[in-house]
Amino acid sequence: MAVSTNFWIWIAALLTLAIYSFLYKDNPFYKFAEYLLVGISIGYGISVYWHNTIITKVFNPLVYDKNFLVLIPLILGLLMFSRFFKNVAYLSRIPIAFVVGAGTGLSVPSSFEFLFKQIYATMPLKLDIGSLIIVVGVISTLVYFFFSLEHKGFVGEVSKAGITFIMVAFGAAFGYTIMARVSLFIGRIQFLLSDWLGIIK
Amino acid sequence: MLKKILLLIFLVFSVSLFSQGNDSIIFLENQNPFLDFKLTGSDIPNDGGGGIQINWCFPDSLGNWFLTVLRRDDSNNIMVVATDLLVSSMQVRDVSSDEEPSRVKDNSNYYYTGILSKNMISEEFLNRLISNGSGYSKNGVYIFGNDTFYVTGETDPIVSKSSWFNLSRIPVLVSLIIIAFVFLYYLNLAKSGKDLYIRKINGLDAVEEAVGRSTEMGKPIMYILGIGYVTDIPTIAGLTILGRVAKKVADYETRILVPSYDPVVMTTAQEVVKEAFTEAGRPDLYNKNDIMYITQDQFGYAAGVDGMMMREKPGAVFLQGLFFAESLILAETGHSIGAIQISGTTETAQLPFFVAACDYTLIGEEMMAASVYLQKEPMMLGSIAAEDLLKVFIMFLIITGFVLSVLGYGLKIEVLKNVFDWLIKLLQV
Amino acid sequence: MKFINFINNLDKRWIYLVLALCIIIPFIFPVGFPMKTTPPVKSIYDFIEDSIPEGGVVLIGADYDPSTMAELHPMAKVIAAHALSNNLRVLFVTLYPQGAGMAQDAIDNVLREWNKSNPDNPKKLGKDITLLAYVPGVSAVVLKMGEDITQTFNEDGYGNKLSELEIMKGIKNYNDINLMVELAGSSVVLTWLIYANGRYGLKMGIGTTAVSAAEYYSYLQSKQAIGMLGGLKGAAEYEHLLDKKNVYGGRKDASIGMDAQSSAHIFFIILIVLGNIAYFVKKKKEGK
Numbered sequence: 001m002a003v004s005t006n007f008w009i010w011i012a013a014l015l016t017l018a019i020y021s022f023l024y025k026d027n028p029f030y031k032f033a034e035y036l037l038v039g040i041s042i043g044y045g046i047s048v049y050w051h052n053t054i055i056t057k058v059f060n061p062l063v064y065d066k067n068f069l070v071l072i073p074l075i076l077g078l079l080m081f082s083r084f085f086k087n088v089a090y091l092s093r094i095p096i097a098f099v100v101g102a103g104t105g106l107s108v109p110s111s112f113e114f115l116f117k118q119i120y121a122t123m124p125l126k127l128d129i130g131s132l133i134i135v136v137g138v139i140s141t142l143v144y145f146f147f148s149l150e151h152k153g154f155v156g157e158v159s160k161a162g163i164t165f166i167m168v169a170f171g172a173a174f175g176y177t178i179m180a181r182v183s184l185f186i187g188r189i190q191f192l193l194s195d196w197l198g199i200i201k
Numbered sequence: 202m203l204k205k206i207l208l209l210i211f212l213v214f215s216v217s218l219f220s221q222g223n224d225s226i227i228f229l230e231n232q233n234p235f236l237d238f239k240l241t242g243s244d245i246p247n248d249g250g251g252g253i254q255i256n257w258c259f260p261d262s263l264g265n266w267f268l269t270v271l272r273r274d275d276s277n278n279i280m281v282v283a284t285d286l287l288v289s290s291m292q293v294r295d296v297s298s299d300e301e302p303s304r305v306k307d308n309s310n311y312y313y314t315g316i317l318s319k320n321m322i323s324e325e326f327l328n329r330l331i332s333n334g335s336g337y338s339k340n341g342v343y344i345f346g347n348d349t350f351y352v353t354g355e356t357d358p359i360v361s362k363s364s365w366f367n368l369s370r371i372p373v374l375v376s377l378i379i380i381a382f383v384f385l386y387y388l389n390l391a392k393s394g395k396d397l398y399i400r401k402i403n404g405l406d407a408v409e410e411a412v413g414r415s416t417e418m419g420k421p422i423m424y425i426l427g428i429g430y431v432t433d434i435p436t437i438a439g440l441t442i443l444g445r446v447a448k449k450v451a452d453y454e455t456r457i458l459v460p461s462y463d464p465v466v467m468t469t470a471q472e473v474v475k476e477a478f479t480e481a482g483r484p485d486l487y488n489k490n491d492i493m494y495i496t497q498d499q500f501g502y503a504a505g506v507d508g509m510m511m512r513e514k515p516g517a518v519f520l521q522g523l524f525f526a527e528s529l530i531l532a533e534t535g536h537s538i539g540a541i542q543i544s545g546t547t548e549t550a551q552l553p554f555f556v557a558a559c560d561y562t563l564i565g566e567e568m569m570a571a572s573v574y575l576q577k578e579p580m581m582l583g584s585i586a587a588e589d590l591l592k593v594f595i596m597f598l599i600i601t602g603f604v605l606s607v608l609g610y611g612l613k614i615e616v617l618k619n620v621f622d623w624l625i626k627l628l629q630v
Numbered sequence: 631m632k633f634i635n636f637i638n639n640l641d642k643r644w645i646y647l648v649l650a651l652c653i654i655i656p657f658i659f660p661v662g663f664p665m666k667t668t669p670p671v672k673s674i675y676d677f678i679e680d681s682i683p684e685g686g687v688v689l690i691g692a693d694y695d696p697s698t699m700a701e702l703h704p705m706a707k708v709i710a711a712h713a714l715s716n717n718l719r720v721l722f723v724t725l726y727p728q729g730a731g732m733a734q735d736a737i738d739n740v741l742r743e744w745n746k747s748n749p750d751n752p753k754k755l756g757k758d759i760t761l762l763a764y765v766p767g768v769s770a771v772v773l774k775m776g777e778d779i780t781q782t783f784n785e786d787g788y789g790n791k792l793s794e795l796e797i798m799k800g801i802k803n804y805n806d807i808n809l810m811v812e813l814a815g816s817s818v819v820l821t822w823l824i825y826a827n828g829r830y831g832l833k834m835g836i837g838t839t840a841v842s843a844a845e846y847y848s849y850l851q852s853k854q855a856i857g858m859l860g861g862l863k864g865a866a867e868y869e870h871l872l873d874k875k876n877v878y879g880g881r882k883d884a885s886i887g888m889d890a891q892s893s894a895h896i897f898f899i900i901l902i903v904l905g906n907i908a909y910f911v912k913k914k915k916e917g918k
C-alpha cells in the first residue's frame with residue numbers, strides 16, 4: 001500500500017496531527033483544529049435538530065397532516081423564549097414544569113424497577129465466594145454512606161471495609177479508563193499508519 | 202397421523218400433475234395434519250387498550266416453520282396481522298397505533314386464524330385468500346403452486362380492553378408511598394426543632410488545615426466550582442461549602458479566588474463570599490474581582506483556570522461541584538504546583554481522578570452531607586435522615602434475601618425457599 | 631537519589647514520546663501477545679453460534695460516534711460478520727444521528743469483505759443486512775420498537791420502504807429478534823436495558839468502551855445482559871473467536887491494536903511502579 005491520494009483522508013490526518021501537537025506545546029495549529037471542531041459540531045447539531053425536530057415533528061405534521069395537536073407542544077416550546085423578556089419571564093416556568101413533571105413521572109417507576117432488579121441480583125441463588133463478596137461489598141458501601149451514625153466501633157469497622165471496596169472499584173475504573181484512552185490513541189495511530197501513510201495493512 | 206400425511210403428499214403430487222398453471226388454489230377440507238396446533242388469544246393486560254396478544258404452542262417438528270396470522274372482525278373484514286413469523290417465537294401482538302388506527306379497536310370481537318407453511322408465504326396466495334371473503338377460515342389445507350399451506354381453526358372472539366392501572370407495578374406504588382411517608386415524617390421532625398444528628402465529614406476537617414497552611418505560605422486560596430449550573434445539586438452543595446471556606450479565609454485574612462464557568466454561578470458565589478466575609482467581621486477584605494467569569498467552553502475554562510493556577514500558585518485548591526472530562530486536567534495542575542487539594546463531586550466517573558490527584562475527596566453523597574452538615578437546614582437534615590432509613594431498609598432486604606437463599610437453596614429448607622421465591626417475584630416488577 | 635530526582639522532575643513530553651513509540655512500533659513489528667477469551671465475550675459468541683436458528687435476527691445498536699469509534703467500530707463489524715456467517719439476518723439501529731454514519735460504514739465494510747472471501751455465499755444489502763433509519767426520540771423509539779419495528783422507522787437508512795424489504799419478512803417487534811447487541815459508550819445502554827429488556831424481555835448483549843465496562847458488569851451479574859464486550863480487548867477476543875472459524879477475511883482491527891495496547895500497558899505499569907517508588911522515597915526523605 002502507498003500513501004493515500006484521497007483528499008479527505010489527508011484533511012483528517014493533518015487535523016489529527018494538529019490536535020496532537022498540543023502535547024508538545026499550545027500552538028496555533030491546535031487552536032485552529034479545536035475551534036474548527038467546536039464550530040462544526042454545533043453546525044452539525046443544528047442541522048440535525050432542524051431536520052429531525054422542526055421539520056419532521058412540527059412542520060410536516062402541521063402543514064401536510066393538518067395535525068393541530070402539534071400546536072400544544074409548539075407553544076409550550078416557544079414559551080421557553082419568554083425568559084429573554086423580563087416582564088413575561090415567569091411564563092417559561094410552564095414548559096419547565098411540564099418537562100420536570102412528565103420526566104419525573106416517567107423515570108420514577110423505571111428507577112424503582114431498576115433498583116429492585118439490582119437488589120434481587122444481590123441475593124445469590126448459590127453460595128460461592130463471589131456472591132459473598134458482592135453482598136459484603138454492597139452492605140459495607142451502604143454503611144459508609146450512612147450519615148446519621150458516628151463511624152465508631154462496629155459501624156466504623158464496616159464503613160472502613162466499605163471505603164476499601166469503593167477504592168478498589170475506583171482503581172478498576174481508573175485502569176479501565178487508561179485502557180480506553182490508549183485504545184482511542186491506537187485507533188488514531190492505526191488510521192495514520194494504514195489509511196494515510198499505508199505503512200501497515 | 203402418518204397415514205394422513207402420506208395421503209396428503211399423494212394428493213399434493215396428483216394435484217400438481219393435473220394443475221398445469223400455477224394460478225389456481227386447491228382446497229382440501231379436513232385434511233389438516235396439524236389439528237393440535239391452535240392459536241389462543243387474550244387482551245394484553247395492563248395496557249392502554251388496542252392490543253391483543255396471540256399465543257400458540259407447537260410440536261418440535263414445526264420449530265422452523267413459518268406462521269402467518271390473519272384477523273377477522275364481525276363485519277368480515279380481514280386483515281393480515283403478521284406474515285412469516287417463526288413458529289418458535291410462540292407469540293405475536295396485534296396492536297393499534299397512531300399510524301394505523303385501523304387496527305385493533307377496544308370492545309369489538311376479533312377472530313384469529315393462522316396459516317402454517319414450510320416456506321415463506323407467497324403474497325399472491327395471501328391476497329387471493331383474503332379477497333375470497335371469509336373462506337379462509339375453514340380449517341384445512343390449501344395448495345397453491347408448489348406450496349402447501351395449512352390453515353388452522355379460528356379462535357373464539359377476543360376483545361381488547363384498556364386498563365386504568367398497571368397492576369404489575371403495585372410494588373412500585375407501595376414503595377413510593379412508603380418513601381414519601383418517611384421523607385415527610387423526618388421533615389416534620391426536623392421542622393419541629395428535634396435535633397437530627399449528622400456525623401462529621403472527614404474532608405471538612407481538612408478545610409481549616411488547608412486554609413491555615415496556605416496563609417502561612419502567603420499564598421491565596423482557589424475555589425473551583427466546576428462546570429455545573431446553579432440548578433445542579435452538586436453546584437449548590439459546592440456553594441454551601443464555599444461559604445464555610447470563605448469564612449475561614451476571612452478569619453485568616455488571606456485571599457480567595459473563584460474562577461467561574463457560568464455567570465449566574467459567579468454572581469451567586471460573589472454573594473456567598475461577601476456574606477461569609479461580613480459574618481467573619483471583615484467585609485473590608487472582600488474583593489469582588491477575585492470571583493471572576495472565565496468562559497462557558499469546557500476546555501477553554503479548564504485552560505483558563507490552569508493558567509491562573511500556574512501564575513497565582515495558590516496554596517490550597519478546592520474542587521467542589523460538577524466536573525466532567527476536565528477534572529484530571531485541573532487536579533493534575535493543582536498537584537503539580539504543590540497545593541493542598543480538597544475535591545468533591547457526584548460524578549462517579551471523575552471520582553477516581555480526584556482520589557488519585559487530591560489530598561481529600563468528598564465522595565458522591567458525602568458532598569451533599571457536608572453541605573447539610575454546614576448549613577443544618579431542617580429540610581435537608583430531614584432528607585438525609587430519611588435516606589439513611591431507606592438505606593437500612595435496603596440492607597435489611599438484601600440480608601434477608603441472602604439468609605433465605607442460603608437456608609432455602611443451600612440447606613434445602615422448603616418453606617424458606619418458597620419465601621425467597623416470593624420475595625424475588627415481588628421485586629421482579 | 632539522582633534517579634529519584636530525575637523521575638520527579640521528568641518533563642511529561644518525554645513520557646508522551648515514549649508512549650507514542652510503544653504504540654507505533656508494535657504496529658510495524660507485531661509481537662503477537664497471547665490472547666485469552668473471557669466468559670462475557672464468549673457467551674455472546676456462543677449465543678449467536680449455537681442458539682439462533684438459521685434466518686434468525688440479530689439487532690445491533692450503533693450508538694457511538696467517531697470519538698469512541700476506535701473501540702466500538704471493530705465490535706460492530708465482527709459481530710455482523712459472525713451473524714452473516716451463520717446465515718442470520720443483521721439489523722443495525724441507531725438512536726443518535728452520528729451513529730447512522732458509523733453503522734453504514736460497518737455495513738459497507740462487512741459486506742465487501744464477506745463477499746470477497748465468500749463468493750459462493752454472497753450477502754446482499756436489504757436482504758441479509760441493513761440499517762434502520764435514524765428516528766429521534768431515544769427511549770420513545772426503543773419503546774415503540776417493542777410494538778412494531780416497521781412502523782417505528784418506515785424506512786431503512788438508505789431510503790427504502792421497510793415493508794418492501796426482504797430482510798424484514800416476519801419481523802414485527804422484539805419477539806422476532808433473537809439477540810440485540812448494544813454498542814455504546816454512554817448511558818443509552820441503560821435505556822435499552824430498562825425499556826427493551828425490562829419491559830419486552832429482549833435478549834441483550836452489551837458492547838461498550840473500557841471506561842464504562844466496570845459500570846456495566848453489574849448488569850451481567852443481574853442477568854439483564856447475557857454478555858459483554860469491554861473495550862478494544864473485548865473486540866479483539868471476539869475477532870479471535872471468529873478467526874478460529876475461518877470464514878471471514880476482513881481486517882482484524884482490534885487484534886492488530888492489541889499488541890500496541892499491551893505494550894502501552896506495560897509502559898504504564900513501569901511508570902506507576904517508578905512513580906510510587908519516587909513518591910515514597912521523597913516522602914521518607916522529607917519526613918527526616
